Amino acid sequence: MVRRRGAAVAAVLLAVLAGCGTEPSAGGGQSGAPLADKPSSSKVNVATAEMVAAKKASKVEACQPGSASDGGLPxxxxxxxxxxxxADLASFEGPLVINLFQGFCAPCKEEMPALQSFYETYGDQVPVIGIDVMDTVPGVALEEAISRGVTFPMYADPGGELQGGPLTARAVPATYVLSSSGKVELLQMGGMKSAAQVKELVEKKLGITL
Known part of the structure; x- marks a missing residue:
């Protein structure tokens, strides 16, 4: 009985680590890993010496605040x-894709090449930013992104400051879009498979043609 119970617990843990959550997908992708409401502490170093060196050696672009006073984001x-x-998120203007992720989230890692490909092709029209959310090991998130060729700017929200607002993440990955009028909408809950899928969802949600 104990052995069976231990096996069951292990299976559940593996499912969570693999990103097999139960949140619904807005666009047909796989579900993400469920998240707690908010971590108890935001005292996480998102720029250790090792992380700074790794980013410097990569092609990840520098973070730059936008020029808006209130573009629609909190x-x-x-x-x-x-x-x-x-950067103050309110300084960003749409159209913009905002991807919420974590380093140990399997669907997050799997969709990174799709987001990067979309960014390389359409980033001049619809930029992309990433936000590592409620993550106590941001170094892993940065490493995973770099290893998958991500170059778009990435921020961090270790303390869950976004929770309860328009960019709430009940599971990861979660991707939102900001329209040029300042409207924030969920693009996809769960991983996306290709740049074509990202393009299709962005066009549909923003009512634009890329």
Missing amino acids: SIELPCLGGGEA
Whole structure:
């Protein structure tokens, strides 16, 4: 009985680590790993010496605040993942894709190449930013992103400051879009498979043609 119970617990843990949650998908992708409401502490270093060095050696772009006074996102200042300039989210204007992820989330890692490919092709029209959310090991998130060729800017929200607002993450990955009029909408809950899928969802949600 004890052995069976232990096996069951192990199976559940493996499912969570693999990103097999139960949140519904908005666009047909796989579900993400469920998240707690909010971590108890935001005292996580998102720019250790090792992270700064790794980012410097990569092609990840520098974080740069936008020029808007209120582009539609909440006024929350987030540090740059791996070091760099922090940014007030309210300074960003749409159209914009915002991807919420974590380093140990399997679907997050699997969709990174799709988001990067979309960014390389359409980033001049619809930029992409990543936000490592409620993650106590942001170094892993940065490493996973770099290893998958991600170059778009990435921020961090270790303390869950976004929770309860328009960018709430009940599971990861979760991707939102910000329209040019400042409207924030969920693009996809769960991993996306290709740049074509990202493009299709963005066009449908924003009512644009890329």
